[in-house]
Amino acid sequence: xxxxxxxxDAFAGTYAAENETSLMNAYYExxxxxxxxGDVPGRRILDAGCGSGPLFAALRDRGAVVSGFDQSAxxxxxxxxxxxxxxxxxxxxxxxxxPFPDDAFDxxxxxxxxxxxxxxxxxxxxxxxxxxxGGRLIASVNHPMMVNLTHRAEGPRPDYFERYTWTDEFVxxxxxxxxxxxxxxxxxMTDAFTxxxxxxxxxxEPHPTPEAREVYPDDFPILDTFPTFLFFVLExx
Numbered sequence: 001x002x003x004x005x006x007x008x009d010a011f012a013g014t015y016a017a018e019n020e021t022s023l024m025n026a027y028y029e030x031x032x033x034x035x036x037x038g039d040v041p042g043r044r045i046l047d048a049g050c051g052s053g054p055l056f057a058a059l060r061d062r063g064a065v066v067s068g069f070d071q072s073a074x075x076x077x078x079x080x081x082x083x084x085x086x087x088x089x090x091x092x093x094x095x096x097x098x099p100f101p102d103d104a105f106d107x108x109x110x111x112x113x114x115x116x117x118x119x120x121x122x123x124x125x126x127x128x129x130x131x132x133x134g135g136r137l138i139a140s141v142n143h144p145m146m147v148n149l150t151h152r153a154e155g156p157r158p159d160y161f162e163r164y165t166w167t168d169e170f171v172x173x174x175x176x177x178x179x180x181x182x183x184x185x186x187x188x189m190t191d192a193f194t195x196x197x198x199x200x201x202x203x204x205e206p207h208p209t210p211e212a213r214e215v216y217p218d219d220f221p222i223l224d225t226f227p228t229f230l231f232f233v234l235e236x237x
Contacts, residue, residue, distance in 0.1 A: 008051075009074035014175050016052035016078040023219055027212035029140055029229055030055055033111050036138050036204065036233055040064040043106040046130060048094060049113030053079030056087070059109070067100070094123045103132040110139040112229065115181045118165070120189075124196035131236040137198060143205070143230040144185050161185050186230075193234050202233035 008015060019025045033055060037045075041063030047056045050068030052075055060066045060083075067088040070076050076091050083089065090099055094110075095117060108127050117123055127137055144160065158164070167180045184192075193200055205227040213220045 008070075008072035013074075013078060015177075016075070016082075019052060019054060021215075023208065023212055023216045023223065024228065025054070027215065028206065028208040028223060029111060030058065031209050032204065032206035032229075032231055033109060033138060033140060034058055034062075035206075036202065036231060037107065037109065040107070044104065046100065046105045046108045046127075048108055048110040048127065050079055050089070051075045053082045053087075053089075055109060055111055056089075057082060064107075067105075069094075069098070094126070095119075096122075098126045098130060100130045102129055104130045105135060106132060107136045107138060110137060112140050112142075114139055115141045115183075116179075118182050120184075120192040121196065124192060124198070128197050128236050133236060135236045136201075137193075137234040137236065138232070139234065140229045140231045141189065142181060142183070143227045144183060144189075146226070146228050163188060189230075189232075193232065197237045198234035199237055200232060201235050202231070204231040204233070206231065 037059065039062075040059055043064050045059050045064045045066050047053075047059070047066055047068035050056050050070050051072075053068065056066050056068045056079065067090075068079065069090040069092040070079070071091070071093045073091050076089050079089050080087065092099055094113060108131055110127065114120055114123065124137075131137065163182065163184050165180060165182050167178060169176070169178050171177070190200060206229075208220060208223050212223070
């Protein structure tokens with residue numbers, strides 16, 4: 001499968017707990033995604049790669065009609081615990097045909113999911129299919145410059161324009177974790193979006209929320225001066 005999330009099954013509960021309060025998720029990525037979504041009451045929204053459901057919950061609390069899916073069954077189990085048995089949650093792979101009809105959604109939120117895919121073409125075609133004309137895809141991915149500089153610090157300077165895979169190994173609440181990503185330069189991302197029939201309306205490099213300065217005083221200055229994630233708002237043509 002193109003999207004490697006089998007590791008999430010191994011530490012789904014640990015990741016879900018970390019996601020609740022982490023600097024990267026709770027004070028950076030999720031607030032930025034919600035701000036880009038704006039007013040959502042009554043909007044039909046698909047949470048693509050929903051994980052344990054914190055974004056799903058926030059959108060639902062704001063009045064949206066939300067569906068979600070994730071490739072990891074373990075993460076969907078965590079989402080059901082949070083959201084209840086009546087939540088529209090599926091186990092599905094973004095690299096495969098999605099179990100939703102054409103024109104089913106006003107918005108798709110794809111938070112930190114596309115960078116797991118080597119080839120964005122099939123996934124973007126499916127997301128375009130399930131969006132109504134004029135609907136929005138709001139996506140966040142690893143910032144290519146962040147990846148480039150991280151690899152430069154670890155060894156020979158990489159080629160920014162090269163598309164390559166890399167694996168992040170880290171400890172999460174005492175447990176070793178491993179995730180594999182695909183790096184793409186910015187122009188490869190924008191080309192993929194436009195070729196799939198999307199119009200780029202926003203490219204955004206957010207700051208963490210001001211509250212993060214007090215909660216994470218040591219890490220805040222780094223994140224506040226150099227972006228880790230890159231955000232897009234795309235309109236389906």
